[in-house]
Amino acid sequence: METQVIRIDPDDIDAAAISRAGEILRSGGLVAFPTETVYGLGGDALNPDSSRKIYAAKGRPSDNPLIVHIADLEHLPAITRGFPTAAGRLAEACWPGPLTMILKKSDAVPPETTGGLDTVAVRMPSHPVAAALIAAEGGYIAAPSANVSGRPSPTKASHVIEDLSGRIDMIIDGGDTDIGLESTIVDFTEDIPVILRPGYISRRMLEDVLGAVRVDPGIREGADAERVRPKAPGMKYRHYAPRAELFIVEGAPGDVAAKINSLAAAAAAEGRRTGVIASEETRGNYAADTVYAVGSREDELAIARHLFGVLRQFDDDGVDVIYSESFNTPEIGAAIMNRLLKAAGHRVITA
Numbered sequence: 001m002e003t004q005v006i007r008i009d010p011d012d013i014d015a016a017a018i019s020r021a022g023e024i025l026r027s028g029g030l031v032a033f034p035t036e037t038v039y040g041l042g043g044d045a046l047n048p049d050s051s052r053k054i055y056a057a058k059g060r061p062s063d064n065p066l067i068v069h070i071a072d073l074e075h076l077p078a079i080t081r082g083f084p085t086a087a088g089r090l091a092e093a094c095w096p097g098p099l100t101m102i103l104k105k106s107d108a109v110p111p112e113t114t115g116g117l118d119t120v121a122v123r124m125p126s127h128p129v130a131a132a133l134i135a136a137e138g139g140y141i142a143a144p145s146a147n148v149s150g151r152p153s154p155t156k157a158s159h160v161i162e163d164l165s166g167r168i169d170m171i172i173d174g175g176d177t178d179i180g181l182e183s184t185i186v187d188f189t190e191d192i193p194v195i196l197r198p199g200y201i202s203r204r205m206l207e208d209v210l211g212a213v214r215v216d217p218g219i220r221e222g223a224d225a226e227r228v229r230p231k232a233p234g235m236k237y238r239h240y241a242p243r244a245e246l247f248i249v250e251g252a253p254g255d256v257a258a259k260i261n262s263l264a265a266a267a268a269a270e271g272r273r274t275g276v277i278a279s280e281e282t283r284g285n286y287a288a289d290t291v292y293a294v295g296s297r298e299d300e301l302a303i304a305r306h307l308f309g310v311l312r313q314f315d316d317d318g319v320d321v322i323y324s325e326s327f328n329t330p331e332i333g334a335a336i337m338n339r340l341l342k343a344a345g346h347r348v349i350t351a
Contacts, residue, residue, distance in 0.1 A: 022136025032146035034174035035125040038153040040143030048112035057167040060149040065115035066142040071134035087188045096126035098200045102187040129174040152308040180305035198335040240343040242311045250326040251351030257285040259351035260323040264288045277324035
């Protein structure tokens with residue numbers, strides 16, 4: 001398959017190009033497109049064949065549910081059975097934006113889209129290209145991240161081209177994404193809303209709107225993740241992983257630097273190329289083949305925006321083992337650490 005790559009300026013939407021992309025989706029094809037979080041791989045959410053194609057293109061397990069993207073709240077009743085009052089309050093506060101809600105699904109959504117579950121994950125992205133494409137398609141686009149399953153999520157079109165060129169019909173290049181981490185996922189099928197995946201919309205922000213909110217215990221531990229059927233994307237399988245082994249080192253800053261340097265020296269003595277993920281403040285403390293700073297600890301969004309790109313860069317550098325600082329920052333640190341822990345397979349070393 002030849003993949004067409006087109007450039008669309010988010011500030012000056014090319015209506016004809018968006019129309020062509022919408023026609024591909026309506027015809028059962030796949031289109032990768034930018035959102036404010038990461039690039040998504042889109043197909044017609046109500047067409048089971050399209051969802052099967054998404055799983056095949058990504059090499060994604062078919063029990064890992066897809067997120068249905070909408071651009072208008074008026075489209076919600078057709079794909080859900082009821083909309084809790086609390087979910088309505090959160091939609092008013094956070095949509096369009098980097099938030100996904102788990103709701104009871106209607107019969108219109110095929111099981112191929114939901115991983116066989118009776119719930120559906122729904123999101124309304126704020127990116128203008130995504131919104132225009134959803135409208136051009138007809139209202140419902142199923143879209144996981146536009147990467148090969150298990151790889152770091154794509155934050156620019158070149159990442160999508162690297163992973164999916166030749167596997168899908170079209171890639172829309174809309175520039176780099178703003179946030180760089182996937183959406184927060186909140187389950188509204190329980191008595192108390194449950195965070196299934198942390199993201200830019202933090203627990204504090206959710207509690208400001210909803211009051212009591214629970215956090216799924218598997219977010220941090222991941223101990224029984226392989227035994228459960230995932231209710232939301234990213235809950236079961238290893239994700240976001242570079243090709244190299246990745247370890248997270250936690251502790252006081254000075255202890256972390258000493259521990260990472262010791263581990264890197266031991267790995268280098270074995271002939272392995274080493275990499276380190278650090279902050280701008282600490283990058284000069286490390287001795288390794290490659291040291292990347294993802295951002296300042298005073299700028300959490302920069303850390304989130306650069307994380308996946310740095311993980312991919314290590315692949316390009318041919319690194320064998322990576323040691324990362326922990327980034328338990330105040331607001332979106334939970335989301336950053338969730339992605340790092342997934343990428344590392346929950347391998348954590350205490351300094």
